[in-house]
Amino acid sequence: MGKPLSSVIAFSVLMCLMSVALAQDISSLINEATFNNMLKHRGEGNCRGGFYTYNSFLTAARSFAGFATIGDPDSRKREIAAFFAQTSHETTGGWASAPDGPYAWGYCFIQEQGSPGDYCQPSPQWPCTPGKKYYGRGPIQITWNYNYGQAGRAIGVDLLNNPDLVTSDPVISFKTALWFWMTPQAPKPSCHDVITGRWNPSDADRQAGRVPGFGVITNIINGGVECGKGPNPQVQDRIGYYQRYCGLLGQKRGTQPYIKSCALYNEIYALMVASSPIPKIASPSSSMALADIQTKTFPIMLAKVN
Structure with a gap:
């Protein structure tokens, strides 16, 4: 006896939805071999980044519904490349003559080096x-x-009492980075909104040279140190990682229209909030504080993630 037509239709719809979900899943954009090639030396020598695994990244990324899900596959790959480029610079162990080049050494360090303070x-x-x-x-x-x-509040973990979870649980570690990536911090947009084209620059942004592109993301992360100062090695390092990762991911449109270095900006976000203390993210290769995250008084849009 055949199945009722309604059951057949329901099954077909379910299979269709499952196919769409699989096609949208981040694993369809970056496989484990590519992940390992991107972060090629993360577990070698003094690098402790072998802690970061492909599966821990997938688990964390799937907790943020918008990450690498906006636009066509090429646009989504660009977001993955940009995320890993920026975070690779923050954790780099590379140098100019490093084996496989300086941009094969992202995710070398998992915490600030030297003798960090209490912060x-x-x-x-x-x-x-x-x-x-x-x-x-x-x-x-x-x-x-x-x-x-x-x-911690956003990802459902008590990081005030357990900050070391960021260096002992790779899923939590990735989630903290993705939380920062996805969260706007007025007057800064989120990195996610910039790379996906959802951010519309104001007249003040355009007058300062801040237009959609990779440079604005650098400005969000470390504008006070790197942007508006002319060409510098830090900005180029981020771009170098981005170009390499776009190539490895098969990002078809090329990277040039989206790079837009922040080196020549007329004004940086850090200067727009100079009345508030500006905390930093620390460089992984020294105890010197580098990247601007947010001021103490920045309003944060917090979203609970899975």
Whole structure:
């Protein structure tokens, strides 16, 4: 006896939805071999980045519904390339004459090097836990107690009491970086909105030279140090990683229209909020604080993720 027509239709619709979901899944854009080739030396020598696995990245990425799901496959690959380029610079162990080139050494370090401080800013909302330090950890080198607190709330983990989870659980580690990537911080847009074309620059942005492209993302992450200062090695390092990753991912449109270096910006986001203290993300290769994340007073749009 044949199945009722309604059951056949329902099954067909379910299979169609499953096919669409599989096609949209991030694993259809980056496979494990490509992931390992991108982060080729992350577990070699003094590098501890072998901690980061393909499956931990997939698990974390799937918790953020918008990440690498906007636009056609080429656009989605561009977001993956941009995310890994920026975080690879933050965690790089590369040098000019490194084997396979300087851009094959991303994700070498999982925490700030040297003798990092406590990074504790008194806060009634995000109180520091006695004995805990909030120095740079993870792909984005998240720093300061209030950033740990906000990231932890968003991903459902108590990072104020357990900041070391960012260097002991690779899924949590990736989630902190993705939280930063996906979260706008007024007056800054989110990195995600910039790379996906959802950000519309204001007249002030355009007058300052901030137009959609990779350079604005650098400005969001580390504008106070790298942008508006003319060509510099840090900006070029980020671009070098981006170009390499676009190539490995088979990003068909090429990268040139989207690079737009921030080196010649007339104004940087950090200067727009100069009335507030500007905390930093720490460089993985030194104890010097580098990248601007957000001021203490920035409003944050927090979203609970799975």
